[in-house]
Amino acid sequence: MAELTYRDAVARAIAQEMERDPDVVLLGEDVAKAGGVFKATVGLYEKFGPKRVRDTPISEQAFMGAAMGAAMTGLKPVVDLMFADFAAVCWDFFANEFPKSRYMTNGQVKVPLVIRLANGSARFGAQHCQSVENWCMMIPGLKVVVPSSPVDVVGLLAASIRDPDPVIFLEHKSLYAVKGEVPDGEIVDTLGTAKILRPGKDATILALALMVPRALAAAERLKAESGIDCEVIDVRSLLPLDTRTILESLSRTGHLFTVEENPRLCGWGAEVVSIVADEAFYDLDGPPVRITTPHIPLPPAELEDLLIPSVDRIVETVRRTLTA
C-alpha cells in the first residue's frame, strides 16, 4: 500500500502498462522532460526513453491523427492532450475518425488508443476549464472514463489502455493533488462499473470526478444535520454506463440526484434521468433532480466557486427536495 496523488497515479498506470506491453507509447506536448504541464507524467521519459515517451510539436491534429495511424498499425498510443478544451481543435478525430473506423471496415481496422484530457474547473476560465464529458459521451464508438480517486486512476487507465477501442480518459485538473491509498502490484479495473462509495437508503446521489468528494461530504452533512441517509455512487464511466448499479440503487432509495460539473444542457445526468424515466419510472418516489453548473462558460478565478455545484448546494437541494 502506498499513498499516491492522483497525478502520480496517472504516471504509475502508464508505467505499469508500458512495462507490460512494448506497444504502449506516450505522446503529447510537454510530456517528456517537463513531465506534463500538470506533472502527471513525471519520470516516464527517464524510465522509458525518448522513443516511447515523445514530446510533439504544438499540432493537436497532427498527433491525434498520427496516434490513430499508429494504432491502426498495432501500437497502443496514450495521447496527452493537455487541456480538455483543446479537443475542439482536433475534434474531427474524436467525432469522425477514432470511433468510426472499426464500424466502417467491418471490424477490420482497430483503433486501440487512449486520449488523456485534463478536464474541468481549476480557475483557468472559459477556454481552459470546460467539462467536456458530455461532448465525448454523445459520440457513438468512443468510451468515456472519468476517475475520481488515485486508485481508480491506476485501475481504469490500465483497463483503458488494454481496451481494444478508443477511450477518452478524463482526468480532473482539480484532483491532481488529491492523495489516496493505492495497493502495490498490478491493478486493472473494469470499464463500465460504477462504485457505491457510501451506502444509504433515502436517496441516490450520482457524481463524477470532482463532484464525487463533494457528494460524499454532502451526504455526511445530510446525515448529521437532517438524518437523511444518502447513497453516493461514483459513476466512473459514462460509456459504458453501469445502469445496473444505478437502477438497483434507485429501486431501494426511490430518489435520484445527479451532481454534474458540465454546463446544464445535455449533461450526462440528463441521459441518466432519461434512462430512469424509461426503465425505472415506477421506482421513483419523487422527481429526479439534476444539480449542475448553469448553462454558461466558466468564469476564471474564484467566481467558479459560485457556479459549480458545491457541498452547500447539494445539501440544500437534497434537503429541500426530500422534505418538500
Added chain:
Amino acid sequence: MSTAAQFDIQYRQYLDPEGRFLPEVDPATLPEFTRDPAELLKMYRMMVLVRAFDTKAINLQRTGKLGTYPPAAGHEAAQVGAAAALHAEDVIAPVYREIGTQMWRGVRMVEILRYWGGDEAGNDFVNTRHDFPWCVPIATQTLHAAGAALAFKIRNQPRCALAYIGDGGTSEGTFYEAMNVAGVLKLPVIFYVVNNRWAISTPLCQQTAAQTLAQKGIAAGIPGIQVDGNDILAVRHVLEQALARARHGEGPTVVEALTYRLSDHTTADDASRYRSASEVEQGWAVEPMKRMRAFLQHLNLWDEAQEVAYRQECNLLIEEGVNEYFATTKPPVTAMFDHLYANPPKRLLDQRDEAVQLSGAKSLHG
C-alpha cells in the same frame, strides 16, 4: 533538370549586443526614426517600463495577488518595436505575452492585472477598443487577423492587422491555413512570429525541421524575413516595411523575430527542469534592453542619472496601476450571465436568478 523556383530568407540586424552598428550597416541609409532622439527615447523608456511592470506582476503572483502570469522578459524589443511600427488604427491580435505592444498602444496596467488576476473584464480595453483580446488557444488569432484584414480590404480602409504567434504556434494547422488564405486573397496582414526558442518545454529543434520560421510563408506565396528580435531598430524597420507593403495592396508578410524567453513559460512553469543555466545566461548576454541603452549612451542621449530617475518614475506609475487593481471590485455573479448573449434565453435568466440567490450569502466582495 532546371530550377523551377528559388527562394531565400533575409536576416536583418543593425546593432550588435553592445549597441554599436554592425560594420556592414550604413546608418545614413536607415529610416529617420533611428536618428530621432524623441522616438528613440520613447521606445527605450517603454521597454524599461515594460520590464519593471513584468517584474512586478511576477512578484504579485508569487505573493498570491495575481493568477498564473506569462512573463515577457526578453521580448521588450520585439514587442515595443512592433508597436512603434503600427498605426493606431491598425488591429493587433495578441497572444498572451505581448504586454509591450499593448502598453504602447494604451492598454492600462490595471487591465493587464485584472485579466491575469482572473477577471475577464481586463479584456475590455478602455483605450484600444479595436484591438483584439488576449488569445490563449494557440494560433487561433492568426485567422482572426486574416479576417480583420479581409474586412479592411472589403471596406477599402488603409488599415493592417498584425497577428502575433510564437515559434511553437507555427506548428498548428491553423497557422498554415491563415497564411494560405491571406496569401491567395492578398490580405493586409502581418504574421509576426516571435521566435523565443521555446514553447513551454519544447525547444525549436523539436518543433520543426525548417531552417527558419520565416520560410513557412513561402509555400503560401508570402514573403518571409527574419530579424534580430533583440534589436529594436531592426524590428521596427522590418515591420514598417512589411506594413507599408500591406497598406499598398501588396499582401501579407511573415516576419520572424529571433529572441529568447528569459523567464519561465508562465509562473506555473519551472524551466530549469528542461533547459540549462548556461543557455539562459547566453540569452541574458544578448538581451534587448542593454543593447538599446548602450546605443543611447553612445549617442549621449541617456546616462546613469537619467536611468535612475526614470526607473523611479516607472515605479510610481506601476504602484498607481497596482493600487488601481487592488481597488477594483470583483465582478458580481450576474456578470457571468449578462455577457453571454445579447438577448439571453429565458431559462438562462432563471438560472441567473438562482445563482444570485445561491451566492447571496457568500458574496466575493468581502
